[in-house]
Amino acid sequence: MIVTSQLGKSYGDRTLFEDVSLKLNPGARYGLVGANGSGKSTLMRILSGDEPATEGSFSIPREARLGVLRQDHFLSDEECILDLAMRGDVVVWEALREQEAIEQGRGDPGRVAELEERIRSHDGYTLKARATAILEGLGIPLEAHERPLGTLSGGFKLRVLLAQVLIGGPDVLLLDEPTNHLDILSIRWLERFLSAHTGCVVVISHDQRFLENVATHILDVDYGTVILYTGSFAAFVVEKRAELERKKVEIERAEAEIAHKQAFVDRFRYKATKARQAQSRLKQIEKIEVAELPETSRRAPHFRFVQARPSGRDVLLAEGISKAYGDKRVLSKVGLLARRGERVAVIGPNGIGKSTLLRILAGRLAADAGDVAWGHEVRLGYFAQDHREVLDDPTATPLQILRAALPTEPESGVRGRLGRMLFSGDDVNKRVGSLSGGEAARLLFCRIMADEPNVLLLDEPTNHLDLESIEALAEGLSKYEGTTLFVSHDRWFVSRLATRILEVTPAGPNDFLGTYEEYLARCGDDHLDSNAVVLKAKKARAEGRVEGNGSGSGGASGGGGEVKGGAAAGGGAAGASTAGGLQGGSWEEQKRRRNRQKELPARRDKVIAAIDVAEGRKKEIEALYCSEGFFERTSKDALAALEKEQAGLDGQILALTEEWEAIEQEIAAIGEG
Numbered sequence: 001m002i003v004t005s006q007l008g009k010s011y012g013d014r015t016l017f018e019d020v021s022l023k024l025n026p027g028a029r030y031g032l033v034g035a036n037g038s039g040k041s042t043l044m045r046i047l048s049g050d051e052p053a054t055e056g057s058f059s060i061p062r063e064a065r066l067g068v069l070r071q072d073h074f075l076s077d078e079e080c081i082l083d084l085a086m087r088g089d090v091v092v093w094e095a096l097r098e099q100e101a102i103e104q105g106r107g108d109p110g111r112v113a114e115l116e117e118r119i120r121s122h123d124g125y126t127l128k129a130r131a132t133a134i135l136e137g138l139g140i141p142l143e144a145h146e147r148p149l150g151t152l153s154g155g156f157k158l159r160v161l162l163a164q165v166l167i168g169g170p171d172v173l174l175l176d177e178p179t180n181h182l183d184i185l186s187i188r189w190l191e192r193f194l195s196a197h198t199g200c201v202v203v204i205s206h207d208q209r210f211l212e213n214v215a216t217h218i219l220d221v222d223y224g225t226v227i228l229y230t231g232s233f234a235a236f237v238v239e240k241r242a243e244l245e246r247k248k249v250e251i252e253r254a255e256a257e258i259a260h261k262q263a264f265v266d267r268f269r270y271k272a273t274k275a276r277q278a279q280s281r282l283k284q285i286e287k288i289e290v291a292e293l294p295e296t297s298r299r300a301p302h303f304r305f306v307q308a309r310p311s312g313r314d315v316l317l318a319e320g321i322s323k324a325y326g327d328k329r330v331l332s333k334v335g336l337l338a339r340r341g342e343r344v345a346v347i348g349p350n351g352i353g354k355s356t357l358l359r360i361l362a363g364r365l366a367a368d369a370g371d372v373a374w375g376h377e378v379r380l381g382y383f384a385q386d387h388r389e390v391l392d393d394p395t396a397t398p399l400q401i402l403r404a405a406l407p408t409e410p411e412s413g414v415r416g417r418l419g420r421m422l423f424s425g426d427d428v429n430k431r432v433g434s435l436s437g438g439e440a441a442r443l444l445f446c447r448i449m450a451d452e453p454n455v456l457l458l459d460e461p462t463n464h465l466d467l468e469s470i471e472a473l474a475e476g477l478s479k480y481e482g483t484t485l486f487v488s489h490d491r492w493f494v495s496r497l498a499t500r501i502l503e504v505t506p507a508g509p510n511d512f513l514g515t516y517e518e519y520l521a522r523c524g525d526d527h528l529d530s531n532a533v534v535l536k537a538k539k540a541r542a543e544g545r546v547e548g549n550g551s552g553s554g555g556a557s558g559g560g561g562e563v564k565g566g567a568a569a570g571g572g573a574a575g576a577s578t579a580g581g582l583q584g585g586s587w588e589e590q591k592r593r594r595n596r597q598k599e600l601p602a603r604r605d606k607v608i609a610a611i612d613v614a615e616g617r618k619k620e621i622e623a624l625y626c627s628e629g630f631f632e633r634t635s636k637d638a639l640a641a642l643e644k645e646q647a648g649l650d651g652q653i654l655a656l657t658e659e660w661e662a663i664e665q666e667i668a669a670i671g672e673g
Contacts, residue, residue, distance in 0.1 A: 002058065005057050008054050017226055018225060020043075031214065032203065033219070034298075035297045038222065064170075065169075067165045069175045069178055076149065079148065079149055081144060081152070082135070084160055089124075089127055093127070096119065134193070137189035139350065155350055166193065171199045175201070182489060183350045206465065209492035212232055250291060261281040301445075308451075314340075316338040316372070317371075320333045321367050331367075334508070345487075345494045347501060379453045379455065385463065387441065393432060398427070398443050402447065441461070456477075458488075459486075501514065501519040614656065
């Protein structure tokens with residue numbers, strides 16, 4: 001699908017990569033990884049045609065459809081959100097618009113048949129349903145779909161842009177940081193979508209769990225080239241580490257052999273009886289090649305969080321925290337009692353108030369209602385998502401900022417601290433305003449560590465950090481003996497650290513004592529997984545048919561091309577007869593079909609009702625799991641019974657859904673009475 005030959009890219013004297021020869025195949029999903037500044041995004045821009053290579057070439061089949069997520073792409077704020085998403089399927093969108101123009105008397109009627117065939121062959125009559133499902137999967141609620149794009153925040157606009165890229169089912173998907181501005185639930189949905197995609201996917205992400213769940217191959221930008229690894233992200237990490245160890249062993253073995261032979265030469269070169277052998281050893285030494293260990297572009301900072309003194313046992317008591325911006329309420333009566341040593345992950349959909357909550361707790365923002373009481377000897381360290389909130393002097397340098405925080409420490413010590421956060425040489429004298437996002441994040445952490453706080457408030461700390469820095473940060477925080485409250489969309493990071501989950505929802509907070517995996521098992525978001533999205537879309541189509549009284553037009557909007565071409569095209573009784581398939585067979589056979597036509601809709605409604613009951617009971621069980629003190633007051637036998645019931649409900653829902661699909665297929669075949 002994508003073939004590169006001796007591809008290279010340089011900027012002046014700096015070479016990002018060279019000699020890149022790859023073949024990227026359909027059905028494979030490639031995670032593109034590397035250190036910040038290694039050339040990942042540059043390679044993506046070359047493959048998308050947005051930037052030329054310095055040397056070499058690449059090819060993509062002329063007929064291949066390309067889908068590229070560009071973070072700086074412009075969308076019209078005035079246009080309807082759903083229309084913008086549907087525009088991503090260019091062939092169908094243009095055909096539908098031309099078809100609409102013909103129906104309004106503004107086009108060539110002679111093109112109707114051609115347009116109909118084009119729409120059918122590209123599954124065009126499901127475009128709206130597909131766009132709706134994708135937007136919902138990405139966390140944009142159904143009630144917002146008909147609104148102008150300008151009603152959304154910047155992060156949600158990028159979700160619409162992502163939906164537009166996904167909707168067309170392109171042969172090649174090039175996605176640069178698609179999880180930026182997505183919450184945890186939307187990332188889970190995107191994983192499932194990409195895993196089902198049949199084309200070639202190349203994706204850049206710093207989210208390790210996302211890469212692990214999506215990638216079938218890894219493209220590693222390092223050592224001045226791009227190396228292809230087959231397998232998951234975890235397999236890549238193991239294989240790369242093993243390769244490095246093998247090279248080290250080979251170098252050590254060669255150096256040991258040289259040392260052994262050199263010792264013989266040094267000992268016997270001046271002895272007449274051994275001179276010839278010594279000369280032979282010298283020639284052997286000259287033939288031994290000692291490979292140089294390649295210089296990696298990956299460097300990891302060193303995070304070490306210490307407390308000047310421990311806090312009291314009860315670190316924080318927050319009660320009834322509420323906040324609104326105009327008419328929009330983002331927090332409603334949020335409460336939390338945090339104790340020393342806990343690592344609390346604050347999660348929830350974007351725009352729900354997670355960052356607002358941390359700013360209120362940090363004293364950076366006033367709540368509309370509620371109280372925040374910090375415990376004995378608490379010393380706060382606050383990492384702001386917008387680094388400018390803390391690093392507010394763009395003319396200051398890292399050296400000046402840290403020297404001000406550590407006035408009694410010698411400059412060598414200050415420089416040493418900065419060096420451990422990868423600021424060396426002239427980097428310490430850069431202006432804050434010119435720092436990259438990753439550099440600013442490392443500087444802010446350096447400043448926090450200098451203060452030696454016993455409570456950390458971290459708002460999206462992994463944003464802008466590369467994978468090595470994220471791993472190092474997680475390692476440092478896992479060894480920290482103080483208390484941590486953090487907001488993050490990185491599920492690997494949350495899973496690695498959290499001992500408690502505070503989910504912020506429109507209905508109020510859900511406080512879960514346990515790891516993120518335990519939270520998913522007990523209070524998981526099954527209503528947003530791919531199967532549930534499909535189920536929801538099918539329910540909407542069924543409701544549309546009922547509201548339309550079984551008419552052809554109602555079937556067309558929900559059922560796709562076949563129904564559109566039948567009942568809707570025929571019109572009147574004759575059209576209905578054709579769609580129902582009643583024109584052939586004996587009188588008895590036609591009677592059986594008519595009876596079946598009457599039975600099937602009623603049976604379908606009963607199955608849908610049974611699914612609703614089962615799903616309702618499943619949600620009741622999940623709510624029980626999430627209720628405060630549930631596991632303390634529930635016996636093991638009762639808990640086992642609930643888990644068994646929950647598993648049975650999953651099987652029941654699956655069986656009922658399959659029965660529903662079978663009924664729908666039969667209705668489509670014989671028509672609906």
